Amino acid sequence: MVSQLLRSSTALAVIVSLSLPVAAPAQSKADPTDLSLMAPEQITEAVQRCLRWIKNGRISPEGEILKGKGKGAKAEFCQAYVTGELDADLDPALASSTLMASAATQAQTQLQQTEPAVEDSAADAQAAADAQAAADAQAAADAQAAADAQAAADAQAAADAQAAADAQAAADAQAAADAQAAADAQAAADAQAAADAQAAADAQAAADAQAAADAQAAADAQAAADAQALADAATATVGAEVDPEIESAQTETQVPETPVEVESVAEPEPEVAPLDxxxxxxxxxxxxxxxxxxxxxxxxxxxxxxxxxxxxxxxxxxxxxxxxxxxxxxxxxxxxxxxxxxxxxxxxxxxxxxxxxxxxxxxxxxxxxxxxxxxxxxxxxxxxxxxxxxxxxxxxxxxxxxxxxxxxxxxxxxxxxxxxxxxxxxxxxxxxxxxxxxxxxxxxxxxxxxxxxxxxxxxxxxxxxxxxxxxxxxxxxxxxxxxxxxxxxxxxxxxxxxxxxxxxxxxxxxxxxxxxxxxxxxxxxxxxxxxxxxxxxxxxxxxxxxxxxxxxxxxxxxxxxxxxxxxxxxxxxxxxxxxxxxxxxxxxxxxxxxxxxxxxxxxxxxxxxxxxxxxxxxxxxxxxxxxxxxxxxxxxxxxxxxxxxxxxxxxxxxxxxxxxxxxxxx
Known part of the structure; x- marks a missing residue:
């Protein structure tokens, strides 16, 4: 509304300034609010300045300096102007009450024209905000539901995995126990078999040794018997009456009186003599x-x-x-x-x-x-x-x-x-x-x-x-x-x-x-x-x-x-x-x-x-x-x-x- 007021005041000020004759500026600066000391163009310029300050927010409609220096001739003039202190001495066309009232009327009319649109825009914005809030709330609810469902699924999967691991551990433990029992049984059986085999081998070795000893004893006995028989046969021929032919034969095979030297038996050679x-x-x-x-x-x-x-x-x-x-x-x-x-x-x-x-x-x-x-x-x-x-x-x-x-x-x-x-x-x-x-x-x-x-x-x-x-x-x-x-x-x-x-x-x-x-x-x-x-x-x-x-x-x-x-x-x-x-x-x-x-x-x-x-x-x-x-x-x-x-x-x-x-x- 202030903006509308300022724009209207500015326009009026411009119109007024164009309609007034230009005079030489006064040299007196004794009282900045003394209009009698100011030329018309100076008054117009000063009014325009005050309107700009209001528009720029440098001064409030109540005359309070909001920006810049709060003292000086220009500030004093504008403070007096916007508060209406100068209206009595001003041309009615330049009076603050006239310019500011006209601007206020225009601003009010424009505001009445724009308020329905603003209200509609505000309603639309509120509806959009409400819809967005509802959507956000639904999304949050959906996300929470999904998170809850995933947490439940993860918990169930963990429980299932733990149950499977426990079952596998139990099965492995049982299998290990069974394997150990089987290994122990096999070891015992192997030990028994080895003991039996060793006993059988010892018995066989003893039997073989005994058989070899018996065979050697039999061979020695046979050799002694053969030697004795040969000696007995040689002795029996002495002084006996025999047929001449038999005697001749016995003479050819007579055992010599001197003992016969027996040659030592050499180790046999291999059956096949390899070629060079x-x-x-x-x-x-x-x-x-x-x-x-x-x-x-x-x-x-x-x-x-x-x-x-x-x-x-x-x-x-x-x-x-x-x-x-x-x-x-x-x-x-x-x-x-x-x-x-x-x-x-x-x-x-x-x-x-x-x-x-x-x-x-x-x-x-x-x-x-x-x-x-x-x-x-x-x-x-x-x-x-x-x-x-x-x-x-x-x-x-x-x-x-x-x-x-x-x-x-x-x-x-x-x-x-x-x-x-x-x-x-x-x-x-x-x-x-x-x-x-x-x-x-x-x-x-x-x-x-x-x-x-x-x-x-x-x-x-x-x-x-x-x-x-x-x-x-x-x-x-x-x-x-x-x-x-x-x-x-x-x-x-x-x-x-x-x-x-x-x-x-x-x-x-x-x-x-x-x-x-x-x-x-x-x-x-x-x-x-x-x-x-x-x-x-x-x-x-x-x-x-x-x-x-x-x-x-x-x-x-x-x-x-x-x-x-x-x-x-x-x-x-x-x-x-x-x-x-x-x-x-x-x-x-x-x-x-x-x-x-x-x-x-x-x-x-x-x-x-x-x-x-x-x-x-x-x-x-x-x-x-x-x-x-x-x-x-x-x-x-x-x-x-x-x-x-x-x-x-x-x-x-x-x-x-x-x-x-x-x-x-x-």
Whole structure:
């Protein structure tokens, strides 16, 4: 309202000022409110100033100075003007009552016109405020309800979780109690079984000792009786009347008067005198020269010859595991079984009973495979033949055939015929065998993990080449005897590597064992050898170190490895797996050896079976790729201790890293 008043007053003042004549300003300043001393234009200017001050809030309508200086001529004039003190002397048009009343009337009219709109706006604002307050209240209520519901849900979830945890804890406690009770019961049963076994062993040892003592006493008594009988017979001829012919005969056999000196019995020599390495090399060179193995149809990548194809999927029934006994015994007519004799803490072997040493070797089997087990038929399929006789070289005779392998003899030397792919025959593998007219075969084994291994064999069953296809599609050649190697001159070979000490799982770890297998002291080899040369020439094989496995003790006449013993191969298995992972071309020779007790063919076949079991255990328990291992039994031909007697050190398994020999480098 004041603003309207000021605007109206200003307008009137301007109108008045324009209508008044302009006069020269007065010079007197004695009384700022004395209008008689002021020119009309000065009065008009002063009135305008007062109206502006009211508008700007510098002075109130009651004459109170609100801003700026409260004293001075201008302030005194305006205070007098707005309070009406000057109206009597002023022109009525400039009087404060006139200007301020007119402005008030206009302001009142304008206010009456705007009040309904203001009231409507205020009502709308109030309604909006009320609606917003209601919405805010509802939102707060909803938020509180949601918070309450979430709190209730969280509380229920916590209660459920606690109940589940309590139930699980109770179940775990019960399971632990049950397991402990079972363990205690098993421990008690094991302790009782061990006690029973020890008692039985003690009783057996006592019985064996008594039997040996009785046998020795009987032998001594028999020897004494024989000596007494001979003495009595000699004495009875003195002074007796006898027929001349009888007398003559008695004279020829008369016991001499002087005692006969009995020669001491020398320790028997081993049954098989091993060939020296140069003789082995020469024999192998002659055999390879007589054969066309390197031209085998199976090895020719571009052959167009049609082959007989046999496909099969290996199952548990047609695959052997390391803890599974062979279905047949090693068959040798002149065998002396290897038996165990407890001597202190060691187990030695001795001949069970010597059969007729002149018994004839068994004849080569016919082509009929009726009566053979599934494993034996699978072995024959792997060899690509139905008759062992087809695999013989000229002059060889079969002396042992157990179905899975045969031992043949020529000039007093023995060799094993077997399926070198036996290690690859794992359950679930698909095996495709291609047999060609020249007797050679090519087998492709595809395992469940997609690994593919191809093996080429000659007519006589010897493995010639093996390749492995990796996951990226590349092919790795593990060995290749289709490429003829130079003949071996033993005198030109480097010095053989020293025989390594044996190991057990608690004395060496995988890293140390890997270093031992790739021993730095092994001589550098500057040429490549064939797998056949490595297998059959001692001096070549001995260029790389031998690691003897001491943790495996086979039962008499058995090639089975118990699970507990297989676990002792952990260091060896982990070392081989790590080395093959770093270099997929690594190849290891797994050897089997026996002592000299028993027949040589029997020992050779048994040692070969045992080497196969060690390789199977390494593959089954420690995932060593079977294609990177080659097994070979040496029977009694490589004795660690040269003796024909029972010697535990000779009954061993051994491992050699033959990669540098096959590849011609370290």
């Amino acid at each position: 390495s140069q003789a082995q090399a020469d024999a192998l060179a002659v055999a390879e020269a007589d054969e066309s193995a390197t031209a085998a149809a199976a090895a020719a990548s571009d052959t167009q010859e049609e082959a007989e194809v046999v496909e099969e999927t290996v199952t548990e029934d047609t695959a052997r595991s390391s803890d599974e006994a062979f279905e047949t015994d090693v068959n040798t007519p002149a065998a002396e079984a290897e038996v165990a004799v407890e001597t202190g803490a060691d187990t030695d072997t001795q001949a069970d009973a010597a059969a007729d040493p002149t018994a004839a070797p068994t004849a080569a089997p016919s082509g009929d495979d009726e009566g053979l087990s599934k494993l034996q038929k699978a072995a024959l399929l792997g060899l690509g033949a139905v008759a062992i006789s087809q695999l013989l070289k000229q002059g060889e005779t079969v002396v042992s055939n157990s179905g899975d392998r045969a031992v043949v003899e020529q000039n007093g030397q023995y060799r094993v015929i077997k399926n070198d792919d036996a290690l690859l025959r794992q359950p679930g593998s698909n095996v495709t065998t291609y047999k060609f007219k020249d007797g050679s075969t090519r087998s492709v084994v595809v395992r469940e993990d997609g690994a593919e291994v191809e093996t080429i064999r000659a007519r006589d069953g010897r493995v010639l080449r093996r390749t492995r296809t990796l996951a990226d599609g590349s092919t790795v050649v593990l060995f290749d005897d289709t490429q003829r190697a130079d003949s071996v001159v033993v005198s030109e070979l480097p010095t053989a590597a020293p025989r390594q000490l044996g190991f057990s799982s608690d004395s060496i770890n995988a890293d140390d064992l890997a270093l031992a297998l790739a021993a730095k002291e092994a001589p550098q080899v500057s040429r490549r050898f064939s797998l056949s040369q490595v297998r059959n020439i001692d001096a070549v094989r001995q260029l790389v170190p031998e690691i003897t496995v001491q943790s495996i003790n086979f039962e008499t006449g058995s090639a089975v490895i118990r699970a507990a013993e297989a676990e002792e191969l952990a260091a060896l298995g982990n070392a081989l797996r790590q080395m093959i992972a770093q270099n997929p071309q690594e190849v290891f020779l797994i050897e089997g050896h026996t002592d000299a007790v028993g027949a040589a063919p029997y020992n050779l076949a048994l040692s070969d079976r045992r080497a196969e079991s060690v390789a199977l255990a390494l593959s089954e328990y420690f995932k060593v790729p079977p294609e990177n291992m080659v097994v070979q039994g040496y029977g009694e031909t490589d004795l660690a201790v040269v003796t024909a007697r029972a010697e535990r050190a000779n009954r061993r398994a051994a491992v050699r890293r033959i990669t540098p020999l096959l590849q011609g480098g370290s």
